[in-house]
Amino acid sequence: MELVTSIPRLRELIRDARRLKLSIGCVPTMGALHCGHGALIERARAECGLAVVTLFVNPIQFDRKDDYEQYARDLEADGAFCRQRGVDVLFAPSEAEMYPHPAATFVDAPGLSDRLCGKFRPGHFRGVATVVAKLFNIVQPDVAYFGEKDAQQLAIIRQMVADLNFPVNIVAVPTVREADGLAVSSRNRRLSEKQRRAAPALFRALCEGRRLIGCGERDASKVKTVIRRVLAAEPAIRLEYAEIVDSHFEPVRHIESDVRIMAAAWIGSTRLIDNLLAPVGER
Amino acid sequence: MELVTSIPRLRELIRDARRLKLSIGCVPTMGALHCGHGALIERARAECGLAVVTLFVNPIQFDRKDDYEQYARDLEADGAFCRQRGVDVLFAPSEAEMYPHPAATFVDAPGLSDRLCGKFRPGHFRGVATVVAKLFNIVQPDVAYFGEKDAQQLAIIRQMVADLNFPVNIVAVPTVREADGLAVSSRNRRLSEKQRRAAPALFRALCEGRRLIGCGERDASKVKTVIRRVLAAEPAIRLEYAEIVDSHFEPVRHIESDVRIMAAAWIGSTRLIDNLLAPVGER
Numbered sequence: 001m002e003l004v005t006s007i008p009r010l011r012e013l014i015r016d017a018r019r020l021k022l023s024i025g026c027v028p029t030m031g032a033l034h035c036g037h038g039a040l041i042e043r044a045r046a047e048c049g050l051a052v053v054t055l056f057v058n059p060i061q062f063d064r065k066d067d068y069e070q071y072a073r074d075l076e077a078d079g080a081f082c083r084q085r086g087v088d089v090l091f092a093p094s095e096a097e098m099y100p101h102p103a104a105t106f107v108d109a110p111g112l113s114d115r116l117c118g119k120f121r122p123g124h125f126r127g128v129a130t131v132v133a134k135l136f137n138i139v140q141p142d143v144a145y146f147g148e149k150d151a152q153q154l155a156i157i158r159q160m161v162a163d164l165n166f167p168v169n170i171v172a173v174p175t176v177r178e179a180d181g182l183a184v185s186s187r188n189r190r191l192s193e194k195q196r197r198a199a200p201a202l203f204r205a206l207c208e209g210r211r212l213i214g215c216g217e218r219d220a221s222k223v224k225t226v227i228r229r230v231l232a233a234e235p236a237i238r239l240e241y242a243e244i245v246d247s248h249f250e251p252v253r254h255i256e257s258d259v260r261i262m263a264a265a266w267i268g269s270t271r272l273i274d275n276l277l278a279p280v281g282e283r
Numbered sequence: 284m285e286l287v288t289s290i291p292r293l294r295e296l297i298r299d300a301r302r303l304k305l306s307i308g309c310v311p312t313m314g315a316l317h318c319g320h321g322a323l324i325e326r327a328r329a330e331c332g333l334a335v336v337t338l339f340v341n342p343i344q345f346d347r348k349d350d351y352e353q354y355a356r357d358l359e360a361d362g363a364f365c366r367q368r369g370v371d372v373l374f375a376p377s378e379a380e381m382y383p384h385p386a387a388t389f390v391d392a393p394g395l396s397d398r399l400c401g402k403f404r405p406g407h408f409r410g411v412a413t414v415v416a417k418l419f420n421i422v423q424p425d426v427a428y429f430g431e432k433d434a435q436q437l438a439i440i441r442q443m444v445a446d447l448n449f450p451v452n453i454v455a456v457p458t459v460r461e462a463d464g465l466a467v468s469s470r471n472r473r474l475s476e477k478q479r480r481a482a483p484a485l486f487r488a489l490c491e492g493r494r495l496i497g498c499g500e501r502d503a504s505k506v507k508t509v510i511r512r513v514l515a516a517e518p519a520i521r522l523e524y525a526e527i528v529d530s531h532f533e534p535v536r537h538i539e540s541d542v543r544i545m546a547a548a549w550i551g552s553t554r555l556i557d558n559l560l561a562p563v564g565e566r
Contacts, residue, residue, distance in 0.1 A: 007448065105392045105412070105439075105446035112387065129388070130447070137448040163388035164413070165290065165420040 001083045004091045007138055013050075013089055014140055022049025026141035026168075028132060031055040031092075032072035032186035033081045036176040040145040041085045043173055048143060053082050054135050055092040060103050061127030066269075072186050091139065098134065107133045107164070109156050112249055116152050116262055117273065120240055128153055129160050136166050144168050149175040149183050151260060151275040155249050175274075177203065183274045195267045198236035202265050205230035205242070206276040209261045213244075214281040218255045220244040231265065240264040240271070244278075255280060284366045287374045290421055296372055297333075297423055305332025309424035309451075311415060314338040314375075315355035315469035316364040319459040323428040324368045326456055331426060336365050337418050338375040343386050344410025349552075355469050374422065381417065390416045390447070392439050395532055399435050399545055400556060403523055411436055412443050419449050427451050432458040432466050434543060434558040438532050458557075460486065466557045478550045481519035485548050488513035488525070489559040492544045496527075497564040501538045503527040514548065523547040523554070527561075538563060 004010045017024055025048030027040045037053075044051045055078055062068035075092060082090045106126050112118075113125035136144065146154045158170050176184045181203035182196075191199060205227045212223050227242045242263040243251050252259060262275045287293045300307055308331030310323045320336075327334040338361055345351035358375060365373045389409050395401075396408035419427065429437045441453050459467045464486035465479075474482060488510045495506050510525045525546040526534050535542060545558045 011450070101446075103446060104394055105390065105443045107388065107447070108391055109388045134446075134448045137450060140450065160388045163384075163386060163417075164390070165417045167294070167420060167423065 001079075001087050002089050003079060004089055005093055005097065007093065007097060010089070010091050010138060017050040020049070023143070024048060024050045024052060024139065024141045026135065026139045026144045027051070027053045028135050028144065028146070029053060029055055030057045030071065030186070031078045032074065032189070033078045034176075034184050034186060036147055036149065036184040038081070038085065039176050040147060040173050041082065041087060043171060044143070044145050045086045047171075048141075050088050051086065052089045052091060052139050052141065053087050054139065055090060056098060056131065056135075058127060058131040059095060059099070060130060061124050063121040063124050067271075070190065072189060098131070103130060106130045107160060109159055109163075112152070112156050112159060115249065115251070116241065116243055116245070117264055118152070120264065125153065125156050129156055132157055133160065133164070133166075136168055141168055143171055145171050145173055147175060148172050149185065149274065151262060152249060181207070183272075185272065187270050187272060190270045191267060195236055195270070198234050199267055199272060201231055201234035201237055202263060202272055202274050203276075206261050206263060206274055209242075209244075210276050210278040213255060213259065213261075213278040216281050218280075220251070220253050220255055220259075223255070223261070227261070227263065236267055238266045240266060284362075284370050285372050286362060287372055288376055288380065290376065290380060293372070293374050293421060300333040303332070306426070307331060307333045307335060307422065307424045309418065309422045309427045310334070310336045311418050311427065311429070312336060312338055313340045313354065313469070314361045315357065315472070316361045317459075317467050317469060319430055319432065319467040321364070321368065322459050323430060323456050324365065324370060326454060327426070327428050328369045330454075331424075333371050334369065335372045335374060335422050335424065336370050337422065338373060339381060339414065339418075341410060341414040342378060342382070343413060344407050346404040346407050350554075353473065355472060381414070386413065389413045390443060392442055392446075395435070395439050395442060398532065398534070399524065399526055399528070400547055401435070403547065408436065408439050412439055415440055416443065416447070416449075419451055424451055426454055428454050428456055430458060431455050432468065432557065434545060435532060464490070466555075468555065470553050470555060473553045474550060478519055478553070481517050482550055482555060484514055484517035484520055485546060485555055485557050486559075489544050489546060489557055492525075492527075493559050493561040496538055496542065496544075496561040499564050501563075503534070503536050503538055503542075506538070506544070510544070510546065519550055521549045523549060 025044035027044050107129040108126045118125050180200040182200045208230050209223045209227045224242050231239045244259050246252050258279045264273045308327035310327050390412040391409045401408050463483040465483045491513050492506045492510045507525050514522045527542050529535050541562045547556045
């Protein structure tokens with residue numbers, strides 16, 4: 001595995017791989033790699049000739065300075081993680097390499113970015129779309145892998161790729177969960193032991209919502225009430241939002257076809273998100 | 284020359300050219316081709332293995348519906364123009380091919396896009412940057428050619444390429460002018476004979492400004508006053524703005540190094556723009 005920090009050097013490696021007619025797979029990450037990233041990397045490793053992992057804690061997607069500063073950084077551990085999984089190139093540029101000048105050109109998806117998590121994290125998805133566009137232009141992958149845990153991010157990237165004609169195939173990889181259902185996330189490390197015990201309530205609440213929909217419930221507000229009730233039983237958790245959305249990530253009132261239940265919640269100063277696809281059942 | 288209207292077919296041709304190790308040059312246009320475009324095409328033809336001209340009247344960059352509707356369209360003439368100049372591929376997609384859904388993801392350069400022409404054409408440069416990003420992702424050129432006449436557009440595209448790491452080299456080609464100095468533009472066709480006779484006053488005014496700066500004038504407002512005075516002598520012309528900007532396209536009050544004089548003016552219902560680089564002289 002080669003650890004690359006410079007864009008010109010990465011472009012050289014990509015050129016070499018193209019010459020050898022290797023397909024290029026890219027897994028964009030912010031580091032603090034865990035088995036969720038592991039699932040993305042394994043797919044890229046299995047499906048592509050050159051597996052590239054990018055590691056960049058992107059400042060312009062953080063709406064809170066403390067979250068940016070607290071974000072776990074351990075290049076040594078992440079390097080070992082990638083090496084063990086057969087990654088060919090770990091691209092870990094500095095902030096100066098990615099933003100030699102303050103960012104002045106942005107990729108923005110106004111509608112989709114302003115809803116759900118976007119309502120609570122202004123500028124977040126603009127930062128995400130912008131850095132992913134940059135990484136796509138640097139790595140020029142044939143395929144890029146993203147986790148379903150960040151469902152809204154995935155939808156925005158899919159829309160960006162379609163709208164801006166990026167020649168990249170987007171592959172979604174299912175959310176990896178702990179034994180108790182908690183979606184794996186680098187932010188889970190910030191939870192105290194007590195908070196960690198409370199955290200799976202978020203997944204439990206979504207499961208309860210999914211069960212109701214599967215049983216035939218069609219009124220989104222009733223499903224949300226049940227989700228809120230499950231979470232209210234766990235005083236350590238403060239729900240930020242729970243929403244039932246259609247395939248365009250538009251909130252629905254009446255559930256007509258398969259929907260996704262999206263939620264964000266706070267435990268202390270840690271924000272967790274999760275989502276579940278909820279197929280409609282027969283009433 | 285192959286006339287291509289579908290994105291998948293264009294991607295095939297690009298793939299074939301890459302296999303033959305041809306460099307790819309792209310000249311993005313909105314058609315109504317004239318000798319200004321000719322200068323861009325000749326550069327692309329001379330410097331690249333595959334010369335691609337794109338022809339697309341981009342609806343999302345028009346701030347006025349009448350301007351969009353009046354925009355000259357003549358695919359047959361433009362096809363002949365390209366064929367005569369040795370163009371390999373003329374890519375002329377339909378609106379449905381470029382925007383199968385209403386545009387929902389945009390490339391935006393907030394600062395630079397809001398000044399000068401951007402102040403008077405809200406959304407214009409966002410539309411330009413977005414369609415150029417799309418064309419870059421479709422054509423994947425090594426080099427793209429743009430005219431200096433659209434200096435602010437050129438600056439925004441250069442900034443976009445740098446900020447979003449597009450692997451494209453941007454080449455600026457000097458403005459082509461009529462014998463009387465009027466910058467060649469497809470909009471010149473809309474001028475009546477009388478308006479056409481009045482139009483070169485715009486260039487004359489910029490020349491007068493450049494002369495003053497060359498003679499040592501350092502006060503931008505004095506230069507602008509002279510520009511306004513020259514244009515005031517031509518009642519058919521209504522100046523929209525005249526501005527003296529530095530290399531970052533920031534308006535300056537005190538002229539310290541080489542600047543660019545930018546102007547936009549109306550003749551009847553036709554809007555013309557022009558600009559000139561003005562090197563500083565000794566006082």
